Amino acid sequence: MLWPKLIGFAVLSLLLAQLQFIPSDAAVSGCSDNxxxxxxxCLFAANYWYNWYQAERHCRSLGAGLFNLxxxxxxxxxxxxxxxxxxxxIEFxxxxxxxxxxxxxxxxxxxGEQAHYLPWANGQPLAASGDCVTLFANYTYYEGILGYNLVVRNCTHPSPHVCEKQTQITDNRICLKTGSYENVQVLL
Structure with a gap:
């Protein structure tokens, strides 16, 4: 009775030794870190009160940049x-x-592209206000934040910011080799 089990195990071992990569069903798209x-x-909202230059530098340190619309x-x-x-x-x-x-x-x-979609707040853009753009909340005391529009600010004005990274597309593969098992994530 032991022989059929040994033969089955030997056949299975030979089949597994021939496999190198088994691709996953689909590529996975996602965001890294926070x-x-x-x-x-892929967005990260930072509640640090930085000027525009500091905010851009902070995003770059995360492998990202300030976001666009x-x-x-x-x-x-x-x-x-x-x-x-x-x-x-209320502002980013x-x-x-x-x-x-x-x-x-x-x-x-x-x-580096020209901004074509610019949902300005009423009275904007006001060039005398500065050269940098924030997302500013439309809000009321009773209803809270109703939405956001763009406002021009002096680039040295402190404000929180939103960083943007491109989504990462990965393909998970299982590598089977004799005596080892590895799960590899390949960036596409």
Whole structure:
């Protein structure tokens, strides 16, 4: 009765020795460290009161940059997340600025692209206020924060900030070799 078990074990061992990689069913997309996936981005809300330059430097130290906006849907999702993450914070630095520009165009620092979606608050942009852009809350005393719009500030104004990282796509694979087992995560 021991022979059938030994033969089965030998056959299984030979099959496993032939396998090198078994790919997972699907690639996994996610965020690293303390970043949260919101609106297709990996975001980190920092409640440190830094000026724009310090905020940008802080994000860079995390392998990220200050965040930007592309559309209304993204603004709504980020607004909802900020209300849940830091509910009483009314202003956050973005990567938006017109540093070194004489015209009315604003750019996203983290991509270098001209900002086309700019949901300004009433009376904005007010160029005399500065060259950097914050996400500023629309709020009432009774209802709290209702949403966010963009406001121009002096770049030395202290404010919390939001860092943005690209989502990481990984493919998990199991490597089976004789006498060992390894789980490898491959960045795509």
């Amino acid at each position: 970043f949260t996936q919101v609106a297709g981005k 592309q559309n209304q849907t993204q603004l709504q999702q980020i607004s909802d997340w900020l209300n849940a993450t830091l509910p009483y914070t 630095w973005t990567s938006g600025n017109k540093l070194g520009q004489y015209g009315a165009n604003y750019y996203w620092q983290n991509t």
